[in-house]
Amino acid sequence: MATNDQLRALVKSHANGDDSQFHAVTMQLAAKAARAGQSQFAQELRDLVNDLRQNTAPSSSISSVVPLAKPRGELASLLNVSYPDLRLNDLVLDESLVERLQQILREQRQGAMLKEYGLTPARRLLFTGAPGTGKTSTARVFAGELHLPLFSIRLDSILTKFMGETASKLRLIFDALAETRGVYLFDEVDALGGDRALQNDVGEIRRVLNSFLQFLEEDTSESIIIAATNHPQLLDNALFRRFDSVLNFNLPDDQHIEGIIKNRLIHFQVGSLSWARIIPAAHGLSHAEIVTAAENAAKSTLLDGRKRIRTEDLVNALEERLHAA
Structure with a gap:
């Protein structure tokens, strides 16, 4: 159910003609409904917002989908935002990797058409490879190609010695995912997704991973999630299953x-x-x-x-x- 504050925000944004705020609050309600198991209702709300956006502004307009252009409050300490203009042809990558990236970009651009046939564009991506092989640059490419903001998650601010605080901060990030469409980069994700079977692991870290896996599973937003790691061997196997595509970045030939x-x-x-x-x-x-x-x-x-x-x-x-x- 919607909270009183959310209902008040909906009415106020409508009265003020603030379309971006109206869309943002509606997407919050959709995320809440999805977490409550009301997946059909959540999808109806998201479809409604998409229809409204298409009727009121060009699809490439950043201002219509970025109410979090400057994250405030606690989010300001968890997210760094930028607006890259990098393009795929600015990078020099393996031909096979470029083809896969082009396919994902096509799916994102034609997402509405795919959904008409019950298909979902890939939007959860795991990048693996040695440092400096282009993982972060490719995240910037996705933001630039799709005219979306790039939100870089500051894992040093998320991870605390108290499990409850870490889970709460992760929830803030995933609420932002639903509220503001963008490219969200979890760099060095092995800090969150380490193998739960390691003998030197501790219970707190395992619970952090379980929370992260749960948030990934429940997320039904339209944002693109990119997780990057230099050490894929350290990741828990369950994490790989949460991503639509795993892309490996090799050293250049x-x-x-x-x-x-x-x-x-x-x-x-x-x-x-x-x-x-x-x-x-x-x-x-x-x-x-x-x-x-x-x-x-x-x-x-x-x-x-x-x-x-x-x-x-x-x-x-x-x-x-x-x-x-």
Whole structure:
């Protein structure tokens, strides 16, 4: 049932012509109904909000779906919000991975059509891979491609020594998921989703994971949930089952190494580079480390009054990153 405050907010927002607030409160009611087991009623409310949004504003408008543009109160300590403009073609990733990402983006854009046939677009994604392989950047891509805000969850603020507080903060996050459509990034999710079978685990951590699994299971919002980890082997098996798609990010191969460097040095002269020397020097480095090395070589070039990148500068920068890794 709706609370008095929610009913009051509905009437007030309608009287003031505040469509975004009216939509937000209605989505809160839908989330509450879903948690109470009233899935059909919850879906009817969400469909109603979607119809109203389509009739009152362009689907790409951020203002119509982002009442939490600046999270306030306790949410302000749990979420960082940004509005990325990154696109998929800005990244250099495995072709097979790009195809899967494109498919998920298509599903999101054609979500209404899929629902007409009883199908649900993928929206719970688990990214695995070594640090610097593009997991966080891909979360920014989803926000940029779909014109949605990116909410990065601050796990250091969620996890406390008191289980009740942690569960309460997680509930705040999932209430925000229902209220404000966006891309919600749980980075280093192994802090929440560690394997419950580990002998050195403690009861409190297991209960935190159980709460997280429950919230994932009950969530029926339209937001996109992205969880990322550098250590998939630490995750509990039950967590994998809660996600629509698990995508692995690998270290770049020879072709991608060249593509990453050329992409970052697009404003410089690279035609005379010796890739036979550069590519072996980049083996074992992540996307982010290669980008950093390319930027360091570019800065040296500019400070020397040149615009042509020298092979020696790039190889030295790559070897420096390799030794620092």
